[in-house]
Amino acid sequence: MNDLSGILYIVATPIGNLKDITQRALDTFSQVDLIAAEDTRHSGLLLSHYGIKKPFFALHDHNEQEKAAVLVEKLKQGKHIALISDAGTPLISDPGFHLVRQCREAGIAVVPLPGACAAITALCASGIASDRFCFEGFLPAKSKARRDKLEKVAEEERTLIFYESTHRILDTLADMQEVLGEARYVVLARELTKTWETIVGDTVVNLRQWLSEDPNRTKGEMVLIVEGKTKQESEAEFSPLAIKALTLMAQELPLKKAAAIVAELYGYKKNALYQFGLENL
Ligand code: SAM
Numbered sequence: 001m002n003d004l005s006g007i008l009y010i011v012a013t014p015i016g017n018l019k020d021i022t023q024r025a026l027d028t029f030s031q032v033d034l035i036a037a038e039d040t041r042h043s044g045l046l047l048s049h050y051g052i053k054k055p056f057f058a059l060h061d062h063n064e065q066e067k068a069a070v071l072v073e074k075l076k077q078g079k080h081i082a083l084i085s086d087a088g089t090p091l092i093s094d095p096g097f098h099l100v101r102q103c104r105e106a107g108i109a110v111v112p113l114p115g116a117c118a119a120i121t122a123l124c125a126s127g128i129a130s131d132r133f134c135f136e137g138f139l140p141a142k143s144k145a146r147r148d149k150l151e152k153v154a155e156e157e158r159t160l161i162f163y164e165s166t167h168r169i170l171d172t173l174a175d176m177q178e179v180l181g182e183a184r185y186v187v188l189a190r191e192l193t194k195t196w197e198t199i200v201g202d203t204v205v206n207l208r209q210w211l212s213e214d215p216n217r218t219k220g221e222m223v224l225i226v227e228g229k230t231k232q233e234s235e236a237e238f239s240p241l242a243i244k245a246l247t248l249m250a251q252e253l254p255l256k257k258a259a260a261i262v263a264e265l266y267g268y269k270k271n272a273l274y275q276f277g278l279e280n281l
Contacts, residue, residue: 005108006033006080008071010096012089012115015221017193018049020116026050028113033079036071038086038095059083061095068099075108089117093137093163119161122189122223125199126159129228133159139172146172150179154239160226169218173208176226180204181240185227191220201225238276242266246273250281 009028014020029035029052037043040056047054059067071081085094103110123130136153139146139162153160164172169188176184187201188211198217202210211217238246242262249258255277263270 004078005106006075006078007109007111008075008099008103009080009082010090010100010110010112011082011084012113012117013043013046013084013087015088015116015118015121015193016191018046020193021050022113022115024113025115026052028082029054031080032082034074034081036081036083036099038084042086043084057081059095059099064095064098068102071099072102072106072108075103076106087116087118089115092117092119092135116193118163118189118192118221118223121192122187122199122225123159123161125189126187126225127201128159128185128187128225130159132157132228133161135161138163138165139168141168143171143175147175147179150175151241154179154241155229157228157230159228160224162224162226164222164224166218166220166222169222169224170208170212172224173204173211177204177208178244179241180226180229187225188222189225190217190222192223194220196220238268238273239266242268242273243276243280246277247281250277255281 009032011025011028013025029047029050032054034057035043035047035054036057036059038060040058044056057071059071075081083090083096083099085096088094090096091100100110119135123133134153134156139149173186176186182203182205184204185201186204186207187199188207190196190198200207200210245265246258246262249261256274259274259277260270262268263273
């Protein structure tokens with residue numbers, strides 16, 4: 001550790017309600033030489049609300065690696081820097097990872113100041129298991145890639161946390177219904193800490209229906225908390241996707257052949273699938 005170097009502070013800012021700033025964050029802003037931010041105009045307005053005026057340095061996702069090196073040099077020269085993002089905790093679906101990595105490699109002290117984070121705020125009000133969870137950030141924008149990603153987590157028993165946007169929420173829930181099954185329990189936490197804060201939970205099929213009834217229900221910023229695969233589901237014989245594949249293939253092929261292909265694809269016993277097909281299709 002270089003004693004003459006400055007310190008990089010990772011400072012969480014509010015996700016809506018401006019009162020959710022910490023005293024320590026405000027003290028740190030007053031003490032540092034520079035504030036590294038995603039959108040310097042947006043952050044300038046935020047900090048002016050708290051009466052703080054400081055030089056800013058722009059650090060975006062697309063220029064982070066290169067700009068981080070410049071910040072590391074400033075830190076080596078003894079400057080103290082606070083890293084903030086547009087909202088919430090930096091690095092959580094926001095820039096900062098490369099900067100922190102480079103600082104740690106250069107022996108520069110990194111001091112985190114905890115505060116708001118939409119994922120954790122949503123999780124703790126969801127009523128879904130909070131002892132073990134996986135944060136998945138944003139799902140891909142394109143449906144094929146999104147389904148592939150959902151398939152990778154379909155068997156996960158821990159709670160899943162996703163960030164989602166107003167434009168994609170209905171498509172994402174449609175894909176979740178298809179890949180995770182319509183009975184999967186999901187909580188939507190929207191506009192947290194703001195005037196229109198809404199936290200609703202239901203099966204994915206019911207939630208999708210409820211949201212599609214009124215466009216206002218899909219507005220704003222949102223987090224999806226998805227219950228992990230339950231023991232009941234794990235014990236259910238076949239996944240919803242395997243059943244769908246069997247149904248479609250059995251329309252084109254003899255059931256025995258369809259069952260053999262689906263069994264190979266999804267790792268089931270072909271006789272068990274064939275039997276299921278005889279009884280249910
Ligand atoms: N770093 C931030 C954090 O700590 O939560 C997240 C940044 S990410 C670019 C922005 C996403 O976080 C939004 O699209 C939304 O999914 C979620 N988010 C941020 N603020 C929110 C809020 N007030 N209510 C619900 N979700 C929010």
